[in-house]
Amino acid sequence: MKLIGLSRTIALTMAAMAFGITLFVVAASYVFYFIAFHFWEGSVSEPNMLPTGPEWAWLAGTTLVGLAFAVIVGIHLARRILVPLNSVTESIRRVAQGDLDARATTGDRSLGEAAVLANDFNALADQLQRMSKDMAFWNAAIAHELRTPVTILRGRLQGLAEGVFPPETAQFQSLLTQIDGMAKLIEDLRAVSLVENGHLNLEIQPCDLSADIESVVEFCRHALNASQHYPTLDLQSGTAYCDPFRIRQALLALLENVRQHASPGPITIQTRQDNAGYVLRVIDTGPGIPQEDASHIFTAFRHARDTENGTPGDKRGSGLGLAVVAAIAKAHHGEARCTPSDEGGSCFELSWPTQSHRA
Structure with missing residues (x-):
């Protein structure tokens, strides 16, 4: 030999x-x-x-x-x-x-160092494979989300150039709506990627979020009422340590998610604070989220299934809204959760620690 x-x-x-x-x-x-x-x-x-x-x-x-x-x-x-x-x-x-x-x-596990080397390599390979699959999924999802507005923009602009559509205000407003949707998608992608890379800069400051929450709800009230959702506020005054801009962004995403997917009816925006931290909740009255979807509801480009027939639900929106909420919670050293509400719907909860717990 x-x-x-x-x-x-x-x-x-x-x-x-x-x-x-x-x-x-x-x-x-x-x-x-x-x-x-x-x-x-x-x-x-x-x-x-x-x-x-x-x-x-x-x-x-x-x-x-x-x-x-x-x-x-x-x-x-x-x-x-x-x-x-x-x-x-x-x-x-x-x-x-x-x-x-x-x-x-791994071979003979009695040789501890050699077996550890093989196990560490396998863990690395598993992580690389998951990252590769996630990257392929993200690329396909982003392409899918951008394809529709880009196709609409191209068709409308071509129609305007060829004289098929009259150059009216309504046409340009429709084009602006598509561009605004693409801009929001890009900003959501940016926020999620910055948090995953640890580069999302927050301006943490002591503030009373009640006024910020009220302004966001008033800004969304017309759109919510148009979809027959009627917000009510249950706010607890107190000092929160957070980035107010990012919290407003998360609340906007939660309200937009309710507007698109929740059944018509009242919704409650609630805040609570104790020694452990600050909690922001958005509670709707239905139809709720199946248990099997609750684990990945905050994952980007994932949509919950329809509770009645088990098929994928209404896919309006990019599927990034709740991912942005989870990303902002993570940036604040907190977490985002979805639990069943007492009204038979869902309770979306964003929580983060107080300044003392953060330290």
Whole structure:
């Protein structure tokens, strides 16, 4: 069997060790008999300094057996070590070539460091594969969300250029609406990506959010009433430590989500504060979110399923609104949750810690 690399090194090292031990035993035997003959006369008979033929044969045989045993042990040890190392090397080569399904074999787990190396590589490969799938999903979702407004804009502009559509105010207002939708999508994508990369800068300051929340609700009241949603405020005064602009952005996203997906009826905007932190809630009266969708409702480009027939629900909007809410909560060291409400609908909750808990 041809030995290369680490296998050869280990085998030669074990053989050298066995040979060195044999030489040491022989040399130590000579020293022992020399000291015993000169200082302890009579304790041993006078030795013959040159080995006899049988002794030479015994020494040679012992050395050869020791060398063979050392080589066998070295090869076996090298195989145990090289199984995970070679597997990691081969898997790295496959990943570099684009095969993200490649995984390393841990082999003998008694070699702790080698097994840990293989496990760490597999964890890295899993993360790369998830990131690759997420990137492909995001690219497809962004292309899907941009395709409709771009197609509308192109058709309208082409119609205006060819004289099919009259250059009226309504036409230009329609074009502006599409552009505003694209601008909002871009800003939402920017906010989510900045939070994921840890680069979303917040201007944390002490403030009473009641006035900000009231202004946002008044701004959205006409659109909410048009969809037969009637907001009521249940606000608790107190000082919150946050970025007011980002909290207003999150509340706008929550109200827009209610306007698009909740059943007509009253909605409650509620704030509560205690020693642990500040909580902002938006509560609707239905139809609620299925339990299987609650786990990913704040994931970008994911839509809840229709509660009546189990099919994907109304997909108006980009699917980024609640992802922006979760991103803003994360930037504030808080979290966003969705739980069933007492009215049979959903309670969207945005919470973040107080300044003392943040510190």
